[in-house]
Amino acid sequence: MALELKYAQYNNHMKPYVPIDCEFHDRIEDAAVRKKRVTIEFWSGEIQESINAVIQDIRIEDGSEFLILDSNKGSIRLDDIVSVDGNVLLPILEK
Numbered sequence: 001m002a003l004e005l006k007y008a009q010y011n012n013h014m015k016p017y018v019p020i021d022c023e024f025h026d027r028i029e030d031a032a033v034r035k036k037r038v039t040i041e042f043w044s045g046e047i048q049e050s051i052n053a054v055i056q057d058i059r060i061e062d063g064s065e066f067l068i069l070d071s072n073k074g075s076i077r078l079d080d081i082v083s084v085d086g087n088v089l090l091p092i093l094e095k
Contacts, residue, residue, distance in 0.1 A: 017064035018079045024089050028067065031055050031084065040067070041082040048082060 031038050032055040041050045054070040058078070066075040081089050 017077070020065075020078045020081070020089055024084075024087070025078070027087055028055060028078070028081075028084060029058065032058060032067075038085045040076060040084050042076050043080045043082065051076075 030036075035054050037052060037054050039050060039052050041048060043049075051069070051073060053073045055067050056070050057068040059066050059068055059075075065078040067078065067081075068075050083089060
């Protein structure tokens with residue numbers, strides 16, 4: 001069953017998904033488990049946006065991971081996130 005994501009509302013490009021840093025992923029999962037309201041900064045095409053929401057879940061659709069947000073606020077692809085509550089997502093450096 002395909003997810004009915006509002007991702008297109010925030011970001012209409014479908015670039016190849018780039019996995020995020022594991023430690024940052026753990027922080028996101030912790031916020032989701034605790035149902036903590038967080039401020040998420042993310043890229044929406046060429047524009048950086050911000051939203052305050054509770055992370056309901058993290059789901060995988062077509063090989064990309066998405067935050068599922070509360071109150072029909074939609075979803076955000078993980079590799080479009082800039083920061084969560086001021087914790088900046090740094091790029092994974094290749095070894």
